[in-house]
Amino acid sequence: MQTTAKITDVNIDFETRKPKISLLLDTNELDTVRALKNEDKLNIDLKKYRKKRSLNSNNYAWELITQIANVIRSNKEEVYLLMLKRYGQSQMISVLKEIDVTKFLKYYEEAGESTLNGKVFKHYKVYTGSSEMDTKEMSILIDGIVSEAKELGIETMPEGELKSLLEQWH
Numbered sequence: 685m686q687t688t689a690k691i692t693d694v695n696i697d698f699e700t701r702k703p704k705i706s707l708l709l710d711t712n713e714l715d716t717v718r719a720l721k722n723e724d725k726l727n728i729d730l731k732k733y734r735k736k737r738s739l740n741s742n743n744y745a746w747e748l749i750t751q752i753a754n755v756i757r758s759n760k761e762e763v764y765l766l767m768l769k770r771y772g773q774s775q776m777i778s779v780l781k782e783i784d785v786t787k788f789l790k791y792y793e794e795a796g797e798s799t800l801n802g803k804v805f806k807h808y809k810v811y812t813g814s815s816e817m818d819t820k821e822m823s824i825l826i827d828g829i830v831s832e833a834k835e836l837g838i839e840t841m842p843e844g845e846l847k848s849l850l851e852q853w854h
Contacts (some may be wrong), residue, residue: 685711685713685716685717685720687709687710687711687713688709688710688733689707689708689709689710690707690708690710691705691706691707691708692706692707692708693705693706694706740849741814741822741826741849741850742814742815742822744826744841744846744849745767745814745822745825745826745829746760746764748829748830748833748838748840749763749764749767749829751833751838752829752832752833752836752838755836755837755838756836764791765791765811767825767828767829767832768791768811768812768813768814768825769793769811770828770832771824771825771827771828771829772811772812772814772817772821772824772825773811773812773817773821774809774810774811774812775809775810775812776795776807776808776809776810777807777808777810778798778805778806778807778808779805779806779808780803780804780805780806781797781803781804781805781806785806785808789808789810790813791810791811791812791813792808792809792810792811793808793809794806794807794808795807795808795809819850819851822850823850826846826850830846
């Protein structure tokens with residue numbers, strides 16, 4: 685069960701000296717709550733509620749990537765990989781040649797091959813996907829995508845709005 689709630693009371697458990705809270709849940713699923721009461725332990729993730737926005741940094745990046753792809757008559761996956769190569773973060777990994785990396789890697793390119801102790805290794809440059817980026821990395825990526833979009837005459841979000849969008853990233 686996942687819901688939002690408001691903490692209505694906080695005190696200390698006399699025996700354990702640990703915090704004890706009361707929650708007012710935003711749900712009417714009383715049977716589900718009662719069933720959970722009998723559980724030995726629950727996973728709880730308490731964090732400040734933030735209203736979800738319909739547009740976030742990642743969505744905006746993909747929106748521009750799609751428009752760029754349409755203008756240059758390409759597909760959005762190819763444009764996305766191109767943007768990751770130009771503006772994203774990457775790292776090098778080496779894998780035994782016979783291992784099929786397509787099962788493990790999503791955004792990568794082959795960077796060479798070498799032999800060590802009689803075994804052949806392939807080297808790959810692996811790019812970090814936007815959903816795994818921190819705020820600074822995402823900011824650099826979006827700045828690059830916006831720049832490319834502008835060069836192609838694609839209308840982009842005003843600077844202030846874009847800054848606000850990036851501040852909400854993660």
